[in-house]
Amino acid sequence: MAAVCAAGSPRREEARALDRDDPLNFTRAEFVVPTKADLASTRLQVKDLGETAATPAGPDASTDASTYLCGNSLGLQPRRTALRLQQYLSTWATQGVQGHFKPLDGSPLPTWLDADAKAAKMIAPVVGAEVSEVAVMETLTANLHFLMSAFYRPDIKGRHKIILESKAFPSDHFAVETQIRHHGLSPESSMVTIESQTAAKTAMSTDDILAVIAAHADTTAVLLLPGIQYYTGQLLDIPTITTFARKHGIFVIWDLAHAVGNVPLHLHDWDVDAAAWCTYKYLNGGPGCIGGLFVHARNSQVTSAAADKRPEEGYPNRFAGWWGNDKSTRFVMATKFHPAPGAAGFQLSNPSILDITSLCASLEVFELAGGVGELRKKSLKLTAYLETLLNEMAEKNLFKIITPSDPQQRGAQLSLLLAESLLEPVMESLQADGVIVDERRPDVIRVAPAPLYNTFEDCVTFVEVFARALRKANSSESG
Ligand SMILES: Cc1ncc(COP(=O)(O)O)c(C=O)c1O
Incomplete structure (x- = not known):
């Protein structure tokens, strides 16, 4: 599978084309996507999270971006959250209790x-x-x-x-x-x-x-x-x-x-x-x-x-x-x-x-995207694409998709039931390769491409890394 999905592989090229044609591809830049280095770091880094901070996005910039497929657990941080919170903190700092009822010129925030x-x-x-x-x-x-x-x-x-x-x-x-x-x-x-x-x-x-x-x-x-x-x-x-x-x-x-x-x-x-x-x-x-x-x-x-x-x-x-x-x-x-x-x-x-303030910053991005109806159109395609890639895997005998295959009976998330004893080593490998999903014991991992910030290429990367992780876990299990 690694060979099928390697950089420049037909699947990856196809995914990049889907991302280029995606009418909602602009919303990814509204989010701070952790880099692999961020995820590996054990030190708090205070970063510029504002509008000028770069989010690795698209084929050219994606080498260091992590593959974050965990919006079913904790959604990524919208870039505008930092700005809105700064505006809120400034209101509090300069107005004190008056912030409750005094509208401020130039403020996008309500009293x-x-x-x-x-x-x-x-x-x-x-x-x-x-x-x-x-x-x-x-x-x-x-x-x-x-x-x-x-x-x-x-x-x-x-x-x-x-x-x-x-x-x-x-x-x-x-x-x-x-x-x-x-x-x-x-x-x-x-x-x-x-x-x-x-x-x-x-x-x-x-x-x-x-x-x-x-x-x-x-x-x-x-x-x-x-x-x-x-x-x-x-x-x-x-x-x-x-x-x-x-x-x-x-x-x-x-x-x-x-x-x-x-x-x-x-x-x-x-x-x-x-x-x-x-x-x-x-x-x-x-x-x-x-x-x-x-x-x-x-x-x-x-x-x-x-x-x-x-x-x-x-x-x-x-x-x-x-x-x-x-x-x-x-x-x-x-x-x-x-x-x-x-x-x-x-x-x-x-x-x-x-x-x-934090919630409303994110809801602004929903409005930019045209609402949940528009996002759902993309979500249906993204999750179906992930499902197709999973079903093509040579390692298919090592896991089972337990989420209904009918798109009308699911949202973004696919739950994968792994063969016994594979959960821990697979999660370790995914994490080591900068892929974030979550686990539900004893044997399930949940994978959720969120249409606001995930890409078709994320699905390809996930499947490539997942295949490697399964093979490694299975060989040490049977070895
Ligand atoms: C389905 C469901 N219900 C309830 C909860 C509990 O949520 P809270 O901790 O915000 O009360 C969660 C948390 O993830 C959940 O997934």
Whole structure:
């Protein structure tokens, strides 16, 4: 394989031509791609990350660029993040507390009081929501808890169950389990898990999911599923599953960690009840960056008469904080909570402006690219190209692609299940050759060409290095 994909090989030439013809090839220059030397270094290097810093890009400059295929875990840093953060720091340094409300001439940044509203406006098209249906707040697991605290009202004689997948991301599993216990119930009777019925126990079919929902239809309060399954990379049929569960009176929550910024979402039109996501994967907000939450308009109505009613009337119950109070009376400092209409009314604390500034810098690049719909067109081609190259490999017997081969059932990521004992040596070799992917034990590596900064040539490089790594690991394993 190394010979097939060596520099100047037909495959590499083909990939370079695809990159040249790619209408979105300009967005790679918006990102700081680590060099191989950066990745090998054990010393902190404080670099110029601004607009003038060079990103190795394209055939001529790519020799030292790493091959970063890990946007499913942590997206790369947008170049404009450094500039926007510098502008934020300068605002804070020169204005102090005035930064909350004083607009500055020449600043592209909103006042801090308006930062959450601006972020909601920028993220609404990414998830297919009305602006009032989204809030940029807290973090993913916290937001799942906040949503369940508002919408999971178990009744042991009626609806008390939460359905989730058996292989859910541990945080989701823990959140559901502890919500159930928090209400004095037991997971043994109130938690239902969906098992994959395929022989390999990988992808879940829509029919498998609907069958479990139907079997527990009368006793289920909430369904929590991932838009894209983190381990297999499977994209679930969100509209079909949502419609079916809602028809049975179940409140539907989606964990969109791996779907947001990766595949087009239409949460409002799909009639999803609520959703939560993080922003450090395909949204490139930075490690641990602020999360997001969607609450369908029908679930966040606030009647104007609420001020005259008992606190629990006029809006659904929730764990409240001052930032969720209606903006017009937030600073009156009264102790009667009157939530802002929409998802904003679920906010608790004043948000980290550092985080929001970082997230919005990346969302600017999404806007430049023309939105997730345009990126998806490229993503479909990139991932299919990677799949083709993987399927051509002579070492194909040493791994299996467990992500569905139907492009409509996956996003950017392909998950590769390696033959036993190969994971560690393969990961070591990939890293030594400047290729970054991530692993999920015991035997899976996840490879995600992100359309904002990955190239067709990255796919060729990955497959070339992967083939070498497999051969080496397999020979020392059998030797
Ligand atoms: C599917 C899924 N759910 C939940 C989480 C937890 O996210 P957080 O640590 O931001 O709460 C992650 C993190 O990667 C995830 O992939």
